[in-house]
Amino acid sequence: MERIKSYYQDFNVFANEDHWDDHTREIVRKRLEPTGSLQKLTGEQVDMLRNIASLLLDDGRSSLLDWVIKHIDNKLQSDIGEAQRKVGVPPFATLLKGGLYALNELAQGENGSPFTALTPEQQTSLLVALENNTVTLTAEDGQPIPPKDFFNNLLSEVVSAHYSHPQVWSEIGYAGPAYPRGYVRLEVGLSDPWEARMSKEGPER
Amino acid sequence: MSQDPIQHNICHYDGHRYDDLDHRKYATDADVVIVGAGTAGGIIAYELARSGLKVVVIEAGPFWNPQSDFASDELAMATLGWQDTRLTDGQNPLRMGHNNSGRGIGGGSAHWTGVCLRFHESDFEMRSRDGIGEDWPISYADLEPYYRYIEKQIGVSGPKHFPWGSFQGPYPMPERDPISANSEVFRIGCERLGLKSVVTPLAINSAPFDGRPPCTNRGFCNQGCMPNAKYSGLVHHVPKAIEAGAEFLTDCMVTQIELDEKGRAKSVIFNYKGVEYRQRGRVIVLASFVVETPRLLLASAQNGHPDGLCNSSGTVGRYIMPHSSHDVYGRFEHEIRLYKGTPVMATTQEFYETRHDRGFLRGYTLHAHGSRPVAMAKGLAVQAGVWGRRLRDAMVHYNHYGRITLVGEVLPDAANRVTLSDERDEYGLPVPKVTFSYGDNDRKLIDHAVHMMKEILTAAGGTPEFVVPDTAHLSGGARMGDDPETSVVNHHCQTHDIPNLFICSAAVFVTSGGGNPTHTVMALAARTADTIQDLLKRQDL
Numbered sequence: 001m002e003r004i005k006s007y008y009q010d011f012n013v014f015a016n017e018d019h020w021d022d023h024t025r026e027i028v029r030k031r032l033e034p035t036g037s038l039q040k041l042t043g044e045q046v047d048m049l050r051n052i053a054s055l056l057l058d059d060g061r062s063s064l065l066d067w068v069i070k071h072i073d074n075k076l077q078s079d080i081g082e083a084q085r086k087v088g089v090p091p092f093a094t095l096l097k098g099g100l101y102a103l104n105e106l107a108q109g110e111n112g113s114p115f116t117a118l119t120p121e122q123q124t125s126l127l128v129a130l131e132n133n134t135v136t137l138t139a140e141d142g143q144p145i146p147p148k149d150f151f152n153n154l155l156s157e158v159v160s161a162h163y164s165h166p167q168v169w170s171e172i173g174y175a176g177p178a179y180p181r182g183y184v185r186l187e188v189g190l191s192d193p194w195e196a197r198m199s200k201e202g203p204e205r
Numbered sequence: 206m207s208q209d210p211i212q213h214n215i216c217h218y219d220g221h222r223y224d225d226l227d228h229r230k231y232a233t234d235a236d237v238v239i240v241g242a243g244t245a246g247g248i249i250a251y252e253l254a255r256s257g258l259k260v261v262v263i264e265a266g267p268f269w270n271p272q273s274d275f276a277s278d279e280l281a282m283a284t285l286g287w288q289d290t291r292l293t294d295g296q297n298p299l300r301m302g303h304n305n306s307g308r309g310i311g312g313g314s315a316h317w318t319g320v321c322l323r324f325h326e327s328d329f330e331m332r333s334r335d336g337i338g339e340d341w342p343i344s345y346a347d348l349e350p351y352y353r354y355i356e357k358q359i360g361v362s363g364p365k366h367f368p369w370g371s372f373q374g375p376y377p378m379p380e381r382d383p384i385s386a387n388s389e390v391f392r393i394g395c396e397r398l399g400l401k402s403v404v405t406p407l408a409i410n411s412a413p414f415d416g417r418p419p420c421t422n423r424g425f426c427n428q429g430c431m432p433n434a435k436y437s438g439l440v441h442h443v444p445k446a447i448e449a450g451a452e453f454l455t456d457c458m459v460t461q462i463e464l465d466e467k468g469r470a471k472s473v474i475f476n477y478k479g480v481e482y483r484q485r486g487r488v489i490v491l492a493s494f495v496v497e498t499p500r501l502l503l504a505s506a507q508n509g510h511p512d513g514l515c516n517s518s519g520t521v522g523r524y525i526m527p528h529s530s531h532d533v534y535g536r537f538e539h540e541i542r543l544y545k546g547t548p549v550m551a552t553t554q555e556f557y558e559t560r561h562d563r564g565f566l567r568g569y570t571l572h573a574h575g576s577r578p579v580a581m582a583k584g585l586a587v588q589a590g591v592w593g594r595r596l597r598d599a600m601v602h603y604n605h606y607g608r609i610t611l612v613g614e615v616l617p618d619a620a621n622r623v624t625l626s627d628e629r630d631e632y633g634l635p636v637p638k639v640t641f642s643y644g645d646n647d648r649k650l651i652d653h654a655v656h657m658m659k660e661i662l663t664a665a666g667g668t669p670e671f672v673v674p675d676t677a678h679l680s681g682g683a684r685m686g687d688d689p690e691t692s693v694v695n696h697h698c699q700t701h702d703i704p705n706l707f708i709c710s711a712a713v714f715v716t717s718g719g720g721n722p723t724h725t726v727m728a729l730a731a732r733t734a735d736t737i738q739d740l741l742k743r744q745d746l
């Protein structure tokens with residue numbers, strides 16, 4: 001996979017995987033598996049989500065987006081609770097599916113084409129409108145979808161998945177799982193030999 | 206010893222645990238039934254079991270095995286939080302789940318950060334000293350012996366001298382050394398501003414203690430400690446309680462409290478894999494934390510108790526308090542590497558006590574506070590609105606950020622409360638609704654603290670860049686007090702309305718205090734165990 005420019009051109013978190021415990025290794029490895037067939041998301045929803053996620057993350061690399069989509073599909077399959085849901089906000093699945101439907105309608109209404117056919121600039125301005133609660137969204141069945149909650153819930157899942165990907169860990173110089181080994185050198189200026197080393201070239205600005 | 210002690214205790218019936226609940230140790234003759242095997246529940250169970258009482262603890266979540274259930278991974282370990290949906294409301298709806306509520310053996314202590322601070326004398330005397338809020342019905346002096354007892358029992362590490370509050374140190378175990386880069390930078394910033402700081406008192410081993418190893422600095426305290434270096438009920442009090450004879454029923458959700466004809470607590474109903482069971486006890490203790498305690502009391506409304514149990518005052522569910530817990534990130538020229546080390550290793554309480562030149566009452570604690578990528582990115586994105594190009598730019602510099610976190614007092618307010626909604630969960634119980642809004646004093650305190658956090662980062666050579674609004678911890682909802690008209694439990698954590706029903710957890714807090722709450726939860730639990738033992742001995746229950 002192509003790498004973004006960062007301080008840590010040479011670091012690969014997986015080089016340390018022999019030092020991870022089995023449970024953690026199994027969890028992290030799963031993120032690299034091919035997506036397989038999705039259970040809950042339709043092709044249209046996936047296309048929209050890939051567009052949205054690449055803008056939220058400013059990162060359109062395909063294999064990273066695969067994992068984001070898989071994570072959202074997993075979440076839709078799970079019957080574990082949502083920890084919290086604001087009064088007046090529909091459950092996650094309704095919020096997500098209703099929100100995507102309504103966003104597409106909005107794109108059609110304002111720009112005359114589906115969301116995925118818009119330019120990134122047009123897409124971004126719609127996302128900003130969601131964030132600022134300056135549009136009205138209505139699901140297919142007429143249920144109102146609160147725009148900002150739709151935006152924030154989606155943002156939360158997309159960002160959590162992306163920053164759980166080992167490729168991203170490598171790029172930002174995060175050493176990742178550290179059990180049983182742990183760290184010996186903690187103080188300013190010190191690092192253990194297996195941690196990421198800054199390369200001369202810095203990140204793109 | 207070849208056997209993993211934690212694993213061993215999952216199988217506490219002669220090596221086997223029945224997975225049907227018709228084989229129980231004290232099905233009909235328990236002395237004490239405790240709801241919730243969290244921080245308080247584990248301590249009460251241990252103290253009462255070793256005094257010879259028959260103790261049953263009923264816990265909604267699993268009996269974790271750190272080796273096979275925990276992982277060095279943020280996303281996967283959200284499971285340590287109470288994930289059942291709660292409805293949230295108010296001006297500042299709370300983040301629940303992993304942010305403030307634990308589930309499973311250990312409760313919140315399985316994923317806490319281990320910061321182990323005593324409250325100050327002033328924390329118990331808000332109304333007398335500041336003319337607002339409420340006083341506790343107990344004083345610092347009442348809890349002092351129990352703070353000391355717990356510190357010794359779990360081997361709290363900390364400085365030789367602690368410069369704030371009544372307790373001046375030393376702690377039973379030496380302070381942590383070395384400390385993380387983020388904590389070093391914090392202390393440098395404080396020093397340059399003339400603020401005292403210390404290496405944080407932690408319920409985390411600085412040296413081998415009680416058969417558990419010292420911390421390896423892997424930084425995943427909030428994901429569950431895999432080497433068992435961090436104190437939790439799971440690795441300390443619960444195994445010891447089991448050894449002393451207590452029984453722990455896990456994956457069992459208590460849904461109802463039953464009374465006898467005289468109006469005394471008789472039994473609880475719990476649900477295991479869709480089947481309901483009953484557990485009787487002479488004394489029942491709710492150690493089920495801040496949301497589930499009021500929920501259970503309110504949902505147990507029955508003849509003679511139309512508004513829920515123990516609610517003659519109308520205060521059940523009221524006066525819940527988080528701490529304000531904003532994070533400030535500052536960028537540094539050199540690397541900090543926020544992932545390394547125990548997350549919190551340096552602290553200041555210079556702003557703890559009320560001052561009359563700051564425009565608000567009460568105060569706060571500041572901690573150097575590490576972070577892993579998911580928590581940082583999600584906080585920036587969702588709570589601070591940093592996404593797209595700005596988020597990517599920040600995260601590419603992940604290793605160059607330092608972070609300070611606030612633990613700020615939030616004043617008690619009757620309107621901040623837990624109520625029952627119209628929605629039902631899988632057990633048929635009403636889904637709880639948690640309403641929270643900051644008050645004026647809370648917001649002024651936050652502004653002051655954010656300003657100070659920026660000053661410290663700047664003094665340390667960093668550039669403050671992001672403020673992430675957040676909350677941490679929860680307390681209240683079944684508060685203590687001498688007056689049955691305005692409180693739920695008395696100074697012994699015994700409910701005013703039902704003498705053999707006790708409540709002991711963060712739910713009984715009257716005020717939130719200006720620092721992390723759990724040492725006070727532990728001290729209250731040890732004290733409540735003493736009370737129950739006394740009353741049972743005197744046949745007074």
Ligand SMILES: Cc1cc2nc3c(=O)[nH]c(=O)nc-3n(C[C@H](O)[C@H](O)[C@H](O)COP(=O)(O)OP(=O)(O)OC[C@H]3O[C@@H](n4cnc5c(N)ncnc54)[C@H](O)[C@@H]3O)c2cc1C
Binds near residue numbers: 310
């Ligand atoms: C991420 C995080 C970090 C923290 N860090 C710190 C820190 O550094 N320092 C500090 O002082 N505090 C910290 N805390 C706070 C600390 O975890 C809590 O204050 C403490 O655990 C409260 O103890 P408790 O006994 O009141 O409740 P808990 O420990 O939450 O225990 C309640 C138990 O009751 C069970 N339960 C609830 N309802 C039912 C029911 N109906 N039936 C059966 N069982 C039930 C729950 O599953 C749970 O196990 C942190 C919390 C979190 C979330």
Ligand code: SF4
Binds near residue numbers: 424547
């Ligand atoms: S930092 Fe230390 S105490 Fe925290 S999880 Fe890691 S080993 Fe355990």
